[in-house]
Amino acid sequence: MQYKLKLYNTLHNKLEDFIPINKDYVGMYVCGPTVYDRAHIGNARPAVVFDVLYRVLKYLYNNVKYVRNITDVDDKIYKAAKNKHISINDLTQETAKMYHDDTDALNVLSVDIEPKATEHINDIIEFIQRIIDSGSGYISNNHVYFDVTSYSNYGELSNKTLDDLINGSRIEVSQNKKNPGDFVLWKPVDDEFPVGWDSPWGKGRPGWHIECSTMANKYLGDKFDIHGGGCDLVFPHHENEIAQSYSANKKIMANYWIHNGHVMIDCQKMSKSLGNVCTVRSILDKFNGETIRLALLMTHYRSPLNFCSELLQQSKNILDKWYQVIMHNEITNTDEVDENMLSSLLDDLNTPQAIHNISSAMKNNNNINTAVNTCRKFLGILNKNPNEWFHEINVDEEWILKQIELRKQAKQNKDYVEADRIRNVLCENGIVLEDSKNGTSWKRK
Numbered sequence: 001m002q003y004k005l006k007l008y009n010t011l012h013n014k015l016e017d018f019i020p021i022n023k024d025y026v027g028m029y030v031c032g033p034t035v036y037d038r039a040h041i042g043n044a045r046p047a048v049v050f051d052v053l054y055r056v057l058k059y060l061y062n063n064v065k066y067v068r069n070i071t072d073v074d075d076k077i078y079k080a081a082k083n084k085h086i087s088i089n090d091l092t093q094e095t096a097k098m099y100h101d102d103t104d105a106l107n108v109l110s111v112d113i114e115p116k117a118t119e120h121i122n123d124i125i126e127f128i129q130r131i132i133d134s135g136s137g138y139i140s141n142n143h144v145y146f147d148v149t150s151y152s153n154y155g156e157l158s159n160k161t162l163d164d165l166i167n168g169s170r171i172e173v174s175q176n177k178k179n180p181g182d183f184v185l186w187k188p189v190d191d192e193f194p195v196g197w198d199s200p201w202g203k204g205r206p207g208w209h210i211e212c213s214t215m216a217n218k219y220l221g222d223k224f225d226i227h228g229g230g231c232d233l234v235f236p237h238h239e240n241e242i243a244q245s246y247s248a249n250k251k252i253m254a255n256y257w258i259h260n261g262h263v264m265i266d267c268q269k270m271s272k273s274l275g276n277v278c279t280v281r282s283i284l285d286k287f288n289g290e291t292i293r294l295a296l297l298m299t300h301y302r303s304p305l306n307f308c309s310e311l312l313q314q315s316k317n318i319l320d321k322w323y324q325v326i327m328h329n330e331i332t333n334t335d336e337v338d339e340n341m342l343s344s345l346l347d348d349l350n351t352p353q354a355i356h357n358i359s360s361a362m363k364n365n366n367n368i369n370t371a372v373n374t375c376r377k378f379l380g381i382l383n384k385n386p387n388e389w390f391h392e393i394n395v396d397e398e399w400i401l402k403q404i405e406l407r408k409q410a411k412q413n414k415d416y417v418e419a420d421r422i423r424n425v426l427c428e429n430g431i432v433l434e435d436s437k438n439g440t441s442w443k444r445k
């Protein structure tokens, strides 16, 4: 059967048939994390969304190369390392490991190549030199800038003129620049960031945008199929990537530009100043990875997602129901796929529709074996055995709080044997208690 995948391409503002450059090979680049802090739910969304796309592409094409970078040189990294009194290297390695632990918990497949900026400094320097040679880059006061007026289609991705872009965003003002919209390709070491590498323009570090252009070019070539990321990256990050890569290669770097929508927390924008930054780790303390993953997929990837405890609870209820059905059916591995579900996913990754398809199959007892296998394959959920699932679910917050209360009563009655017994039961179920003068808190091991 000939399948047709449709994807919404931000570059042309429309839904398009996906046609790869080579018949049997797809190259995809997605902007990865800047590793200075724990991943929040806004970082988890693209990881899960592009994981579903990767799974679909792998089903449709023999060869898929998925590249997702790690930004390990950035002002925020330097500041965070300084605050924690640890080296930049220790911080970035530790944070990258935490990112992988979190994405593993969400059952995100490993990408094919995960390049780090610091391991590609020479490639970045060569790429910048090509931009300078092409006439689009210029040196000013130990900085190298990109001249945005040299690229006539600048603003094409965000669908704005250069003036709109400059007026509508916070653009760094500098006397070094020829035009206000010019952005930095290389900057010198300074007090804020004294760590750097030697280059023809002095000791310094690359700008953020150039890292992605260079690494995408190195692993996927001058022109590849899909470039993805969160919608907050459209401008300036992706707009700048397109301009730089065009000036170096005289090609638009990727054919399809795919962006996922914003994540809000309880209907509010997530921000440090509002104190509502929700890390994946903190949610994993209360809900398991499958529940979080399904919650992320219940909204279409391009729509804003409102992340709240009701959504997680709803996701858990759905999975409870599905695991009940699985418990009463013998599930065997099959390559057969649920065609309804697959066609929903081929329609610009319509995961809410695919979830609806699987719900109907479960409710109507309609080819459950195929439905479960399809769900595992593309949505990356229902991978547990039902006994394991219900055991985990019984250990929910309500039960834990009840045990903590019973233990408190036992202690008040000086029944320390009982108090210890309760603590051990919780421990056997992976729950660790911490007593303090404010009471007892718990976390998962």
Ligand SMILES: [Zn+2]
Pocket: 030, 031, 032, 212, 237
């Ligand atoms: Zn990027």
